[in-house]
Amino acid sequence: MRKTIIFLALFLAACNLPTSSQSPQTLPTAFIDPSYPxxxxxxxxxxxxxxxxxxxxxxxxxxxxxxxxxxxxxxxxxxxxxxxxxxxxxxxxxxxxxxxxxxxxxxxxxxxxxxxxxxxxxxxxxxxxxxxxxxxxxxxxxxxxREGDYCSIYMPKIQQALNERGIAIQLGCVDSAGVQVMQILSKPDTMSQEEAEQIVYSDEFYxxxxxxxxxxxxxx
CATH class of the missing domain: 2.60.40.1630 (bacillus anthracis domain)
Structure with a gap:
């Protein structure tokens, strides 16, 4: 009987323990520097x-x-x-x-x-x-x-510039999967393919x- 009374007392004491309330966290607000006009x-x-x-x-x-x-x-x-x-x-x-x-x-x-x-x-x-x-x-x-622009817009301008500079590169357009693609048809034997492409595809033309x-x- 005594053990039962002690157990009930402990149980009631636990029920009456104060509960801690958590206050919501305040998020930091952005700081606007008044020096920015x-x-x-x-x-x-x-x-x-x-x-x-x-x-x-x-x-x-x-x-x-x-x-x-x-x-x-x-x-x-x-x-x-x-x-x-x-x-x-x-x-x-x-x-x-x-x-x-x-x-x-x-x-x-x-x-x-x-x-x-x-x-x-x-x-x-x-x-x-x-x-x-x-x-x-x-x-x-x-x-x-964009896709197709070289043939429709840029190739005549590039070919003219090559001719005026005396660079023996000939350009042409071929069909690739239904899209006209500009290609180097011929170039000087002393010029590598990479060198020719650097000239032809230079951003100076666009x-x-x-x-x-x-x-x-x-x-x-």
């Missing part, structure tokens, strides 16, 4: 022309660690043209880390050039960067050939180099 500006000269391509930048803006600009440029043909190299230059530094996103596209028609517009965004701008005299430089635009430069005052 937001500012918009227009360029000193909004239009630049180089190698037959007109590039226009109407405005740029700084938002936190990023500087963005709306860039429009004329298209030489119906190829898939895009910005091939760009940089943001300011006193004491430069940024080459960027991304671009298509905003509008007007395909070229007979007698009229097309226009493509992208939003160009430079990333990870230092908070102490002096952007009172900042230059956005578009180094080049390019249209990396790249237009600038530079196109735009100066802004986006503050300190």
């Amino acid at each position: 937001t500012m918009e500006a227009v360029p000193v000269a909004p239009v630049q022309v180089s190698n037959g391509v007109e590039v226009r930048v109407d405005h740029a803006w700084r938002d936190g660690k990023e500087v963005s600009a709306d860039v429009c440029y004329t298209l030489l043909d119906s190829s898939d043209w895009s910005i091939w190299g760009a940089s943001l230059q300011y006193p004491g530094g430069s940024v080459v880390d960027y991304g671009s996103a298509l905003t509008s596209l007007q395909e070229p028609v007979e007698g009229q050039a097309g226009v493509r517009c992208d939003t160009l965004t430079f990333l990870n701008i230092p908070p102490d960067a002096d952007l009172t005299n900042v230059t956005i430089v578009i180094d080049a635009i390019a249209a990396v050939p 790249t237009v180099r600038g530079p196109w430069s735009f100066v802004f005052n986006l503050g300190q």
